[in-house]
Each structure stands twice: as C-alpha cells, then as structure tokens.
Amino acid sequence: MLELHLPWLEIAIGILLVGAAVVALARDAEAARRRAMVVCAVTLVCTVGQWLDFGLLQTFEAHDRGDLLSRLFGPDAVVIDELSAPLIPLAAFLYLVVVGATLRTKASRFPFAWTLVSESLTLALLSCRAPWGVVALLAAQMIPPFLELRRRGRSTRVFVAHMGPCIALLVAGQAILEAGGETGPWSLVAIGMLTAAVLIRSGCAPVHCWMTDLFENATLGTALLFVTPMAGAYAAVRLVLPVAPDGALRAIALLSLITAVYAAGMALVQREARRFFCYLFLSNSSLVLVGLEVATPVGLTGALCVWLSVGLSLAGLGLTLRALESRTGRLSLAEYHGLYEHMPSLAVFFLLTGLASIGFPGTIGFVGAELLVEGVVGVYPSVGMLVVVAAALNGIAVMHAYFRLFTGACHTSAISLQARWPEWLAVMALSVCIVGGGLLPQAGVRSRYHAAVELIQRHRASARHAPTEPAHSESELGITLPQD
Amino acid sequence: MTLFQILGILVVASPAVLVAVLGMTTVSGWPMSERATHRWTFGAVGIGLAASIAVLVMMLTSGDRALPLDAGQWVSIPEEEFHFHVKFLFDWLSVPFVILTFLLCGTIGAFANRYLHREPGYQRFSMCYALFMLGMVVSSLAGTIEVLFCGWELVGLSSALLVAFFHERVAPVRNGQWVWSVYRISDAAFLIAALALHHLTGEGDFDLMMGAGPWPEGVAALTPDQALFVGSLLLIAAMGKSALVPFSGWLPRAMEGPTPSSAVFYGALSVHLGAFLLLRVSPILERSAILSAAVMVVGFLTAVTAAASARVQTDIKSSLAYASLTQVGVIVAEIGLGLRVIPLIHIIGHACLRSLQLLRAPSLLRDYHTLENAIGGHLPHRTTWWSAWLPSEWRTRLYRLSLDRFSLDGWLETIVVRPFVAMFQWCDRAERRWTDLLAGGRSRESDDVPTHETVVEELKL
Numbered sequence: 001m002l003e004l005h006l007p008w009l010e011i012a013i014g015i016l017l018v019g020a021a022v023v024a025l026a027r028d029a030e031a032a033r034r035r036a037m038v039v040c041a042v043t044l045v046c047t048v049g050q051w052l053d054f055g056l057l058q059t060f061e062a063h064d065r066g067d068l069l070s071r072l073f074g075p076d077a078v079v080i081d082e083l084s085a086p087l088i089p090l091a092a093f094l095y096l097v098v099v100g101a102t103l104r105t106k107a108s109r110f111p112f113a114w115t116l117v118s119e120s121l122t123l124a125l126l127s128c129r130a131p132w133g134v135v136a137l138l139a140a141q142m143i144p145p146f147l148e149l150r151r152r153g154r155s156t157r158v159f160v161a162h163m164g165p166c167i168a169l170l171v172a173g174q175a176i177l178e179a180g181g182e183t184g185p186w187s188l189v190a191i192g193m194l195t196a197a198v199l200i201r202s203g204c205a206p207v208h209c210w211m212t213d214l215f216e217n218a219t220l221g222t223a224l225l226f227v228t229p230m231a232g233a234y235a236a237v238r239l240v241l242p243v244a245p246d247g248a249l250r251a252i253a254l255l256s257l258i259t260a261v262y263a264a265g266m267a268l269v270q271r272e273a274r275r276f277f278c279y280l281f282l283s284n285s286s287l288v289l290v291g292l293e294v295a296t297p298v299g300l301t302g303a304l305c306v307w308l309s310v311g312l313s314l315a316g317l318g319l320t321l322r323a324l325e326s327r328t329g330r331l332s333l334a335e336y337h338g339l340y341e342h343m344p345s346l347a348v349f350f351l352l353t354g355l356a357s358i359g360f361p362g363t364i365g366f367v368g369a370e371l372l373v374e375g376v377v378g379v380y381p382s383v384g385m386l387v388v389v390a391a392a393l394n395g396i397a398v399m400h401a402y403f404r405l406f407t408g409a410c411h412t413s414a415i416s417l418q419a420r421w422p423e424w425l426a427v428m429a430l431s432v433c434i435v436g437g438g439l440l441p442q443a444g445v446r447s448r449y450h451a452a453v454e455l456i457q458r459h460r461a462s463a464r465h466a467p468t469e470p471a472h473s474e475s476e477l478g479i480t481l482p483q484d
Numbered sequence: 485m486t487l488f489q490i491l492g493i494l495v496v497a498s499p500a501v502l503v504a505v506l507g508m509t510t511v512s513g514w515p516m517s518e519r520a521t522h523r524w525t526f527g528a529v530g531i532g533l534a535a536s537i538a539v540l541v542m543m544l545t546s547g548d549r550a551l552p553l554d555a556g557q558w559v560s561i562p563e564e565e566f567h568f569h570v571k572f573l574f575d576w577l578s579v580p581f582v583i584l585t586f587l588l589c590g591t592i593g594a595f596a597n598r599y600l601h602r603e604p605g606y607q608r609f610s611m612c613y614a615l616f617m618l619g620m621v622v623s624s625l626a627g628t629i630e631v632l633f634c635g636w637e638l639v640g641l642s643s644a645l646l647v648a649f650f651h652e653r654v655a656p657v658r659n660g661q662w663v664w665s666v667y668r669i670s671d672a673a674f675l676i677a678a679l680a681l682h683h684l685t686g687e688g689d690f691d692l693m694m695g696a697g698p699w700p701e702g703v704a705a706l707t708p709d710q711a712l713f714v715g716s717l718l719l720i721a722a723m724g725k726s727a728l729v730p731f732s733g734w735l736p737r738a739m740e741g742p743t744p745s746s747a748v749f750y751g752a753l754s755v756h757l758g759a760f761l762l763l764r765v766s767p768i769l770e771r772s773a774i775l776s777a778a779v780m781v782v783g784f785l786t787a788v789t790a791a792a793s794a795r796v797q798t799d800i801k802s803s804l805a806y807a808s809l810t811q812v813g814v815i816v817a818e819i820g821l822g823l824r825v826i827p828l829i830h831i832i833g834h835a836c837l838r839s840l841q842l843l844r845a846p847s848l849l850r851d852y853h854t855l856e857n858a859i860g861g862h863l864p865h866r867t868t869w870w871s872a873w874l875p876s877e878w879r880t881r882l883y884r885l886s887l888d889r890f891s892l893d894g895w896l897e898t899i900v901v902r903p904f905v906a907m908f909q910w911c912d913r914a915e916r917r918w919t920d921l922l923a924g925g926r927s928r929e930s931d932d933v934p935t936h937e938t939v940v941e942e943l944k945l
Contacts, residue, residue: 155923209919216929262911269908272930298564330933336654341604348511360641361634367559367568370630374566377679385676392672399644399664407651424513431511441559449561
C-alpha cells in the first residue's frame with residue numbers, strides 16, 4: 001500500500017491530544033477557547049494536507065508515512081481511502097467552526113478540552129478500517145457526551161439505555177463474526193447484531209430517542225459535533241456493508257427510509273428549535289443510510305455526496321441556531337420571534353443551509369439528492385418515491401422554522417444581536433463551501449463515485465457473495481473502475 | 485461561437501449575473517444603493533430582452549423553429565449513464581414566454597423602483613425579484629426536465645419569500661408558508677414525474693423525449709398508460725404552480741406581498757407556469773385521452789369556481805387574483821381540448837392585461853372617483869343575466885360559497901393537514917412518555933422554554 005508523504009493523521013491526532021491537555025490547564029474559559037481554536041486550526045491544516053497528499057498519490061488507499069499506529073494496532077488501523085479522505089477534513093472543519101463560533105459568553109459552559117478529545121476520536125475513527133478499531137473508537141466516542149451530561153447534572157439514562165446496548169451489540173457481533181467467519185452458522189446473527197448497533201448509533205426509528213435526549217440535555221455544540229460527522233453511517237460502511245447480504249442491506253435501507261419520512265414529519269410538529277433541528281438531521285442522515293444500503297453505484301455515490309452536503313449544511317444550520325440561542329436562550333417555535341432585522345446575515349445563512357440540506361438547486365446538496373433519488377428509485381421503484389416525500393416535508397419544515405425564528409413579529413433589543421466576527425467568518429466559510437460545491441459539483445461527484453465503486457467491489461468480493469473463490473478483478477465484478 | 489450562441493448565453497446569463505451581484509452584496513453585508521440596484525436590474529432586463537428579441541428575429545428570418553443551446557454536461561457519470569445535461573431550447577413556445585418574462589419583469593422593476601423607494605426591505609425585494617426572473621427564464625428556456633425543475637424551484641422559493649415580504653406581520657408569513665407548502669407538494673410531484681420519465685424513456689431532453697419535430701408537433705415515446713401516470717404527476721405539479729383546483733387558495737393569499745410582486749409574479753407570470761408546463765409536455769397529454777380529459781376538467785372547475793369567487797371579493801387584489809385564475813382555468817381547459825397556439829396567445833395577452841390591472845390597483849379608488857366625477861353620479865350597477873332565473877335561495881347559497889372561496893383551503897386543512905399534524909403530535913407524545921420512562925422523570929427541558937415575554941432583556945412589540 002502506498003504511503004502519504006507525511007504522517008498527517010498521526011500528527012493531527014497527536015496535536016489534538018496534547019492540545020486537550022494544554023486547554024485543560026488554561027487559567028480561564030477565554031484562554032481555553034483561544035487555545036482550542038488554534039489546535040483545531042492546526043488540525044484542519046493537517047487534515048487538508050492529508051487530503052491533498054492523498055489526491056496526489058492517485059490511489060484508492062494509502063497509509064500515513066511511518067505509520068506508528070499501524071505497527072501497534074494492525075495494517076488497517078490508520079488507512080486513508082477514497083471514502084474517508086474528504087470526510088476527515090470535513091470533520092476537522094466542523095470542529096473548528098463550532099469551537100471558533102463559540103461566543104465568550106458561552107465559553108465557560110463549553111467543554112473545550114473534551115471537545116478536542118472527541119475530535120481526536122472522530123478523526124481516528126474516520127481513518128480506521130480495522131473492525132475492532134472501529135468498534136473501540138465508536139465506544140470511546142460516547143464517553144465525552146456522557147461525561148458532559150453528568151457534569152451538567154442531567155439524566156444519562158436515556159443515553160446509556162441506547163448506547164450501552166449499541167456497544168454490547170457491536171462487541172458481540174464482531175466477536176461472533178471473527179470467531180465463526182463470514183460464512184459460519186452464526187454469521188447471520190452476528191451481522192444482525194452489527195446492523196442493530198449501527199441502526200441505534202444512526203438514530204433509526206424507533207431507537208432514535210437518544211438523539212433527541214442528547215440535544216435536549218447536552219450543550220448544542222457537543223450534540224452537534226457528536227452527530228454531524230455521522231459515525232453511524234461510517235460504521236455501516238466499515239462493519240456492515242462488507243459482510244451483509246443484499247437482503248439485509250435492503251432491510252436496513254427500508255428502515256432508514258421509514259425513519260427519514262417519520263423524522264421529517266416529526267420536524268414539522270416540533271415546538272422547540274433544537275428538537276426541530278434534531279429531527280431534520282435525523283431525516284437527512286437516514287437518507288444517507290438509505291443510499292449506502294441500496295448498494296448500487298448511483299445510489300451509493302448519491303449517499304456519499306449527501307453525506308458531505310448534509311454534514312456541511314446541517315452543521316451550518318446548527319451553528320446558526322447556536323448563535324441564536326447564545327443571544328436569546330432556547331427558542332420556541334410556537335411563536336414568531338422576528339429576528340431578521342437584527343441578524344439578517346444569520347437569517348440568510350439559516351435559509352441557505354436549510355435549503356442546501358433539502359437539496360435545493362444551486363447548493364451542494366442538489367446533485368447528491370438527485371443521485372440518491374435516482375439510485376433508490378432504481379432499486380425500489382415505488383417505495384423509493386418516499387425519498388422525495390421526505391425531502392418535501394423537510395423543505396416545509398425548514399421554511400416553517402425560518403419563518404418562526406426570523407419573521408412574524410417586530411423584535412427590539414437593548415443590545416446588538418448582530419453576528420460577531422468569528423460567527424460571521426464561520427458562516428461565510430460554510431456558505432462558500434455550500435454554494436461553491438453546488439455550482440461546481442463534478443469533481444466531488446467523481447471522487448464520491450470512485451469511493452462508491454470501491455465499496456461495492458469490496459461488498460461483492462466478500463465471501464458471502466462468492467463463497468468458493470472471491471472475485472478480485474474489476475472485470476469479474478462487472479464494474480469498470482474509472483481512471484481519471 | 486455563433487451569433488445565436490452569444491445571444492442565447494446573454495439571455496440566460498443576464499438574470500444569473502444579477503442574482504450573483506445582488507446575492508454577494510447582500511450576504512457580504514454591504515448592500516448596494518437603490519440607484520445602483522436599479523441600474524443593475526435595468527441592465528440585466530434590457531440585455532436579456534434585447535437578446536431574446538434578437539433570437540426571435542433570427543428564428544423568423546432563418547425559418548428555424550427550434551434552436552438548442554447546449555451548455556454541456558454539468559455533472560456526468562458516464563459509466564452509469566447518469567448525466568445532468570444543461571441545455572436550453574429556443575422554440576416557438578419558449579421564446580415568446582421568455583420575452584414576456586423580461587417585458588413584465590422590466591415593467592415591474594421600473595414600477596417597484598418608485599413604489600418601494602426607501603422601503604426597509606428594498607434590497608430583499610430586489611434579491612427575490614432577481615431570483616424570480618432567473619427562475620422564470622430558466623424554466624421557460626429549459627431544454628431538459630432537470631433544468632426546468634431548477635427554474636421551477638427558484639420560482640417557488642422567491643414567490644414564497646415575496647408573499648412573506650412584509651414579514652413583521654404574521655398574516656403574510658403564514659400565507660408565505662402556505663404557498664411554500666403547496667409548491668413543495670407540486671415540486672415533489674414534478675420530481676417524481678421527471679424520474680419516471682427518465683426511467684421510461686432513458687432521456688431528460690425534451691426534444692428527445694417528445695420525439696422528432698419542433699413544438700407543438702412532437703410525439704411522446706410513451707404508451708398511453710405510461711403517459712397517464714407521468715402526465716398525472718405533471719398535472720399535479722401544474723395544479724400547484726398555477727393554483728388550479730383544489731390548490732386555488734394560495735393565489736389570493738399571495739396578494740399579501742407588495743403590489744409589484746403580486747402583479748408580475750402571481751397575477752401574470754408564475755400563475756401561468758403550470759399552463760406553460762402542460763404546453764411543454766403537450767405531446768404526453770396527446771398520448772392519453774383520459775389525461776387530456778382530466779386536464780380539461782381541472783381547468784373548467786378552476787374557471788367556474790374562480791369566476792364565482794372573483795365576483796364577491798371585497799378587495800381589488802383578491803378580486804383580480806380570482807379573475808386571473810378564471811383565465812388560467814380557461815387556458816388549461818384549452819390545453820386539455822388539444823389546442824396549443826391559442827393557449828400560448830391567451831397566456832401572453834392575459835399576462836399583459838392582468839399586470840396592467842394589478843399595477844393600477846393601488847389607485848383604483850381614485851380612478852373610480854374620477855369616473856364618477858366625470859359622469860356626475862355613481863357608476864351604474866348592472867345585474868347579471870343569470871341572476872334573473874336563478875332562485876333567490878340558490879343565489880344566496882352560491883354567494884356564501886363563493887365568499888368562502890368554496891372552502892378549498894378548509895377542505896385541504898381538514899383532509900390533509902390536520903390528520904397529518906395530529907398523527908405526528910400523537911407520535912411526539914408517545915416519544916415523550918417513552919423518554920420520561922427511560923429517564924425516570926421529566927425528560928424534556930424544551931417544555932420549559934420561555935417565550936420572549938419572559939426574557940427580561942427583550943421587549944417584543
């Protein structure tokens with residue numbers, strides 16, 4: 001396997017862990033915020049470097065240079081491939097904008113050190129392909145939000161009631177699979193366990209209540225950063241997709257499709273902004289899972305595109321909500337707030353990100369949504385139309401929230417509610433990505449298509465689909481791999 | 485590059501540049517002055533209109549009835565035969581419609597410059613105006629169903645935002661939300677139709693989908709059953725966009741917007757977009773007699789209900805909205821009857837007349853006073869011919885029904901909205917019970933979210 005020119009990922013993870021210690025020792029919240037911002041910025045530089053370096057290699061997968069972690073934990077411990085290459089800088093970017101856009105007034109409540117630990121775990125997860133590594137990192141990721149809930153004096157029972165079984169199912173499923181092999185008598189049980197764990201982590205209905213509970217009780221920043229990198233979808237790709245039979249994948253896709261419609265409907269009736277956001281995210285992330293599990297090149301390409309677009313757009317939407325909350329407290333959607341005149345740029349950004357999340361033309365989500373719908377309808381001609389229904393409901397919900405928050409009343413305030421420059425910078429950076437990606441989507445689509453083809457090859461090459469002699473060559477798999 | 489290509493690019497690029505310029509200045513926080521905005525708007529409309537008239541002259545002199553402008557593949561995955569083809573089609577249907585768009589948008593731009601002078605939302609209006617114009621131009625000239633969908637969405641977004649233009653009041657905002665909801669339903673139907681067409685014909689290009697021959701002579705490559713399925717979805721899309729029965733309720737609601745936007749956007753242009761769609765896919769309608777009959781019935785019902793409602797409205801904008809809808813219903817019925825050129829002429833004539841009427845609406849009372857002063861008394865009140873033979877009781881019933889706008893919105897709320905909301909509210913309550921059970925107590929902090937009245941720092945007027 002080829003190597004990157006520098007150990008980008010190991011440097012990034014190392015910086016984050018050291019940075020977390022340094023931030024924890026900061027004398028006050030403002031100093032912690034500044035240090036965390038610097039650490040996140042340096043991490044983003046490293047991850048972008050990794051992405052560019054990977055692009056230069058013109059390969060499907062590569063190791064870090066030197067790769068200390070792979071020597072310790074196995075060859076797949078730190079691997080960058082077509083799937084993860086853009087997801088890693090995306091995650092680092094999301095952490096930077098959330099940390100950067102934290103206002104001083106809220107800095108004392110936001111756990112910067114734990115956020116850096118959480119970022120290191122997320123980056124490690126997204127660069128890990130080894131099944132046990134993925135399981136361990138998924139479990140470790142749940143610790144920072146759990147500790148935050150404890151620290152804030154909130155009930156952790158809902159979170160634990162979902163995440164506990166999730167970890168148990170992951171460990172048991174992977175252990176059975178490793179002991180019995182992918183074709184063993186218990187393999188279906190093991191795959192079922194892994195699937196159930198992925199569904200819990202992704203928030204598939206009816207095991208989604210941990211997500212609404214997290215948004216209710218954790219800080220919005222923490223909840224946002226826990227869900228937007230979509231670790232559940234990543235686990236589905238790494239743990240379930242390579243081993244699950246087509247029937248199981250389609251069952252997951254159907255469940256996710258139902259969740260997408262259900263969550264879109266729930267987003268419409270919410271009376272509080274965080275819960276609205278949570279259901280909107282749930283609906284969109286379920287659509288990603290739908291595309292991943294239909295396992296066709298077009299559907300998978302669409303899902304991977306939507307993954308990036310939803311990550312960017314809904315993180316932006318969440319950031320806008322967070323900016324509003326930092327000025328007015330929790331926001332009810334039962335009344336009109338009329339905040340447009342005080343924060344027009346945030347209002348425009350709210351609308352832009354909301355529209356991007358539903359795949360509005362000219363935004364980064366449009367082409368991904370088109371591909372996703374095309375792919376899903378190709379597999380389920382009639383049921384696939386539910387994707388369109390979910391998108392329509394989400395569109396109505398986004399506009400409903402926009403009108404409730406920014407219009408419908410005259411609002412006066414004794415203080416300026418305008419966006420501060422860190423918020424403005426974060427908003428502009430995300431806007432450029434959303435509109436830029438929407439106007440020039442071809443490069444991104446090609447990259448996601450490469451990743452999709454690679455994933456499908458692995459899925460088809462697994463023992464379940466070719467029990468006697470696994471197919472390895474592209475021609476045997478009936479897929480022509482693009483070379484550009 | 486040929487002269488046609490240069491002109492075609494100018495037609496499409498002029499509103500796109502206007503959107504980009506206004507969008508960047510608005511988002512960056514340094515909005516342009518009213519004067520600069522007006523100049524940019526005037527320039528974009530002028531260039532677009534001149535270029536589109538030049539294309540029309542070219543077509544008339546050369547005898548070409550359809551000129552495609554191919555901008556290439558915006559996105560493509562050749563291995564999967566997936567492509568998003570950006571193509572514009574200048575033909576007998578699109579060129580008159582795009583000229584009409586530029587003409588009316590130019591008129592309204594000039595009117596709005598004075599009407600909204602020093603209005604706090606001037607920049608917002610200009611941005612929505614530019615988005616609307618871009619959406620209309622793209623929809624009119626779309627050579628593929630995907631491009632038409634993009635334009636269709638832009639028109640929907642800008643329309644909803646313009647309806648809610650006076651957004652410090654609740655009523656315009658609620659109406660904007662209603663319009664947006666109807667549009668999203670029609671957009672969903674449109675998208676499903678586009679997908680179905682792709683799967684059935686393997687093409688998204690109108691000229692390939694509709695067979696050889698320029699509009700209106702194409703023959704759709706679909707069986708009658710396929711045409712009925714796809715056409716029904718397209719009819720739903722058109723019903724939403726053109727406020728046909730049972731979605732008629734959004735049109736008078738849209739009159740909450742500023743007069744310039746009411747005039748051009750709902751009274752003249754966007755309300756005809758559904759009819760335009762039906763004309764564009766007319767070869768599909770011709771493949772199914774049932775579909776054509778359905779189009780005719782929908783048009784007829786719309787015309788009858790709107791005509792009755794128009795007669796009892798108590799404000800001029802609502803009255804004009806229903807009058808407009810009556811004509812749109814007639815146009816749709818004409819399309820259902822198999823006519824093609826006459827509906828197009830009807831659209832153009834009606835759009836121009838209605839724009840003029842809506843622009844004159846704010847000075848209606850003054851016009852009436854002028855007339856009454858001129859004749860030296862009140863204007864005569866004439867009874868209609870049918871009121872003589874219709875029994876009094878029936879007249880009263882019809883009056884009440886018309887005044888209530890045939891309760892179309894009420895029916896939609898009762899049949900669709902309330903059950904939908906009630907079902908998900910029940911699910912929400914069930915989730916609350918479940919999380920309360922898991923948490924061993926109250927699990928929702930959001931139940932205690934304060935309203936603004938309780939926040940000391942804020943004062944809500």
